[in-house]
Amino acid sequence: MPSRDPLTPSTRFPDDNAIRRILADRIDTRREGVGIVVGMVGDGERRVVGYGRFGQNDARIPDQHTAFEIGSVTKVYTAILLADMIASGEVSLDEPVQRLLPGHPIVPERNGRTITLHDLATHTSALPRHPDNMVGNGSPDPFSGYTIDLLYAFLARYELTRDIGSEFEYSNLGVGLLGYALACRAGTDYETVLRARILTPLQLASTAIALPDEIERRCIPGHDLDLRFAQRMDLGQVFGAAGALVSTVGDQLQFLEAVMGHRPSALDKAIGNTLDIRRQLGDQVIPLCWGTGVCSIDGEPEWFGHTGGTLGCRSFIGFDRRASRGVVVLANAAFDVGDIGLHLLKPEKPLRQPVKIRNEIDVDPARLQSYAGRFWLRPDFILTMTVDNGQLFTQGTGQPRIALYPEAEHRFFAKMIDAQITFEMDDQGMAEKLTLHQNGSDLVARKLDS
Known part of the structure; x- marks a missing residue:
């Protein structure tokens, strides 16, 4: 690993009171959370700060032992599993994923190129973020009921829209497929192989998918953007490797300590390979499942990390490899906390500004x-x-449902995220098209059904 430069006093983590002020602003002032726990390691210390409560009627303050859904942070564990199985010779990085799947299903190809494990782990497989045949079964959980048969049916008919390996497109489907394929090669299910090869060696006893009673008692309920109870997601066999883990700040700090080399283990080589095996696309450097900050002159990213989200929880883990310091933020509401984690890790990164307050008008519910x-x-x-x-509610594929409020004729806004929608109506007064205004972009969507 690269040599670590000594820290200057200005890079030390803020004190506990300063962190509590950040959390109090999110929870008490902005109403963008219920409970948040922050963990920090580095600067010669390991600290945890919890704020808020388990729920509206549960005044327990979450702490380092509280279990949260960590969503897509699961992906970095899948990457380490891949690297460990490569090191043992069970799979190879450039092995076609089709070879690992039982039943020899059809997997899309393009220009004579097939999708490999490397493509899946770097989000360059050309597979979409989610398949278009997710059924949901009427549940708020968009992944509910998605089976291997549905996955195989999608793969058999999907036509890739670009060359494999040519572009980055974040794909829950791709990493879910990767984890399922690795479990098949190991002859078991994803959680079993992950526990045997990653969780147990790293002594992460409070990290799981199927929760034993001891973790269930510490599991905090999630909340949606209206701070109402949100059910735990069931990602099944297909998406489990992309986001199904539940964990604690204590376990995630221990994980970061292993990743940064503070806590040596038999997985050191596999962990290092997830950071150092990269795909270069122009100026973009893509490790195995990790997100990164911009690269310095020597090509080393300024930080590695990942965020996660479920119907009712948000997560962030990140670390500065040179400074050997890491941050974990877990929250039990569907508001982004990645900016808090990145600000604590890299103080020059600003905290997210509050969502602009908009005026709601009255509209006939009919x-x-x-x-x-x-x-x-x-x-x-x-x-x-x-x-x-x-x-009125909107729900994007693979995302939680969000309430919309009218601010003008045919124009609605979300209260808790900076997003607005304008509808265009047909001659019969029915919406035929909408424009999503978000992140400085205006995206047009046409109606699929009458």
């Missing part, structure tokens, strides 16, 4: 039904508009 339907934004992302008890 008119809301004219906006209902499915709107095609891109092949792997459909916005579904529904009306429930006089409230």
